[in-house]
Amino acid sequence: MVQEGVKPDEATLIGVLRACSHSGLVQMGQLIFSTILDGIYGFSPAVKHYACLVDLFARAHGNLELSEFAAWKLIELQPENSGYYVVLSNRYALMGRWSDVEKVRMLMKERGLKKNLGSSSIELQPQDHVHELLAQ
Known part of the structure; x- marks a missing residue:
């Protein structure tokens, strides 16, 4: 997204992580979360980002x-x-x-x-x- 000149905000990335969770795209969700951790978008993960990551793993593995x-x-x-x-x-x-x-x-x-x-x-x-x- 950044490479194409688009810099998503916190809310957009929550939506993307939720979409990954509901689609079972665990690796993609992990990759996106790691880019947030790396500070690529200019902010650190918020509680909602962590909640999406937890939901991603829980849905994928039924844990x-x-x-x-x-x-x-x-x-x-x-x-x-x-x-x-x-x-x-x-x-x-x-x-x-x-x-x-x-x-x-x-x-x-x-x-x-x-x-x-x-x-x-x-x-x-x-x-x-x-x-x-x-x-x-």
Whole structure:
């Protein structure tokens, strides 16, 4: 990307890492993450970049233990981020660990956290007005 004159920002690379994760492109995701570590883009990896890397490995190898460990560490670092709780709860649900699902949901409730709504934005021309779509 840099070679073509395009320098992606932090958010763009989160999107790219997520795409690698959902496509099973482990080596590509690792390569992209290593370029962030090398400082090629002018910033260091943020917690979300590390979360994407963990998701990449967990999806590719189905490693619940790794997912669980990483999710709890991310919750420790950013306890206000409901997304980490949701990912952990979903992992437990996939494994049929319903008591653990309930524990995570209760923890969210105790901390006053709610699952964020999915959203997408679109700008329509010529009005230059942005419309936001929410999913529940």
